[in-house]
Amino acid sequence: MKTGRFGDFGGQYIPETLMNEIHALETAYARYKDDPDFTAELGALLRDYAGRPSLLYYAEKMTKALGGARVYLKREDLNHTGSHKINNVLGQVLLAQRMGKTRVIAETGAGQHGVATATAAALLGMECEIFMGKEDTERQALNVYRMELLGSKVNPVTSGTMTLKDAVNETMREWVRRTRDTHYVLGSVMGPHPFPTIVRDFQSVISKEARAQILEREGKLPAAVVACVGGGSNAMGMFYHFIPDAGVRLIGCEAAGRGIDTPQHAASIAKGTLGVFHGMKSFFCQNDQGQIAPVYSISAGLDYPGIGPEHAHLYETGRAEYVPVTDDEAVDAFVFLARTEGIICAIESAHAVAHAIKLIPALSKDDSVILCLSGRGDKDVAAIARYQGVDIHE
Amino acid sequence: MSNIAKAFGNKKAFLGFVTGGDPNMEICEACVFAMIRGGATLIEIGIPFSDPIAEGPVIQAANLRALAQGTTTDKIFDLVKRLRAKTQIPIVFLTYLNPVFHYGYDAFFAKCAAVGVDGIIIPDMPFEEQGELRGITQANGVDLISLIAPTSEQRIAEIARQASGFIYLVSSMGVTGTRHAITTDLSKMVRACKAATDLPVAIGFGVHTPQQAQEIRKVADGIIVGSAIVKLVENHRENAPAFIENYVRELTADA
Structure with a gap:
């Protein structure tokens, strides 16, 4: 290489x-x-300023509500400034x-x-x-x-x-x-x-901590780790120390916006093609002339037409899976997490929660899954209200 | 000898740039002939890209105008084909790597050779990444033109040694667009290039007044003017060719 x-x-x-x-x-x-x-x-x-290590929180109510694998939340939202x-x-x-x-x-x-x-x-x-x-x-x-x-x-x-x-x-x-x-x-x-x-190195502290934390709590590795992906920094941080653990599924959740069958998405794995942009060869949402496509997501943090090159490689080699999550699914997950666990997460992170809601019921109760809660959702409250048709003034 | 060498004859060269398809293909073609009448010795045609990260606002806007007109890479090749029916002036493309990558390297450069494109400048493909193209450009007789910047320093010799066509010397830090003053020690950079290659050296980025043109001609083999010409296209649209012809004539008067 x-x-x-x-x-x-x-x-x-x-x-x-x-x-x-x-x-x-x-x-x-x-x-x-x-x-x-x-x-x-x-x-x-x-440690002293950002507040690390971040908590690995066992989401008991969410686990009960979904009825499958035990759900752990890696609480990057609790870091100083509210994200990873x-x-x-x-x-x-x-x-x-x-x-x-x-x-x-x-x-x-x-x-x-x-x-x-x-x-x-x-x-x-x-x-x-x-x-x-x-x-x-x-x-x-x-x-x-x-x-x-x-x-x-x-x-x-x-x-x-x-x-x-x-x-x-x-x-x-x-x-x-x-x-x-x-x-x-x-x-x-x-x-x-x-x-x-x-x-990736600076973000890999997430999986370094999470891997040790889950082994201490569960005595074994999780069945999967799940994170949202725009450019992919929290996901790369969440995946990195689990890459050698072949039994751990690595799942990245891309923004599907209004659906990957519409032009309004930001799903560079599901719908993108190989290209060269912003300094890197990777997958990008682009048209048949190699012009970078306008992308869309309710989440400003995932509203990006490309994905980091290491993710592209993990995808191509089959080590990681990438799934599209729509605005509607993310907003439902945002509300679900708020009501079941009392946690208002970033709309970016809600994409990972949304996929977990689909994934977890199918997994064994003896297994665990870690979701990366990359950020807190205070910044999104007004936008979610607007999305749901509620008129509030900040 | 490549066709590009003809641009650097007895007089100092003038390299004029337009964005292909801006504001439409017909006016763009007329602007190319206006540059030639005005005294340009090489034509640079931009293949528009949605996100030209080395360009200032003037050429960014031109890229978007061209794309809004439905400009495609094939339509630019057709433009060159039409130009070639009437002129043998050296023509080079300037574009970002993604449109070329998307077209397919082999197909793109075979087409360049077929229609008569002499060289290509790719601002987001530095020396270290040129390996994936060099064999293909050489096989098709297209010069891959390297840029050298004020920050290149010890890289100049290495880049210049492997360059082809001409050296595109970037006058100053930043993106394309007119500048009031160029403070870089250009003669020192040109000397460093000349120590490593016999290729001609042309200077661009920020050049727009006859005084600047004269100053630069003292140290280099040619000047490159882009944004100032594109601005005339933006301001005068179908009337732009007359303005461009006069402007290029003014800048080449004492060459």
């Missing part, structure tokens, strides 16, 4: 202007990833500091990655600018203000479809303008090498 490739997926398809910078990042990451000072500083921040995004951001911002950078930039969809980046920048004294599709700034207005409160500048992106893909485009353009003092804190397991590896 070539460097930075997962099978044939991945690569470094980016403008020449960024190449030396991306090589500098590779070098810095190789130097610091196992450096005792670096790992100690990151470990302390994850902080795991990666703290690592990357510490790395950026060691590279001598004083400024970070990032894309955001739902705002979770933007809020996490703005938070780390505030804590660690970095200048910060966030790029967010204009449509998403409207869907997630509270998160925009949250980032501004944290001292970041939020740039609404008005190009293209004004969503996550365009936010990535604009952050890349900004990085091409200014690399000397600026690190791009990419938020998912995507983009050019080494980002898919760096983000």
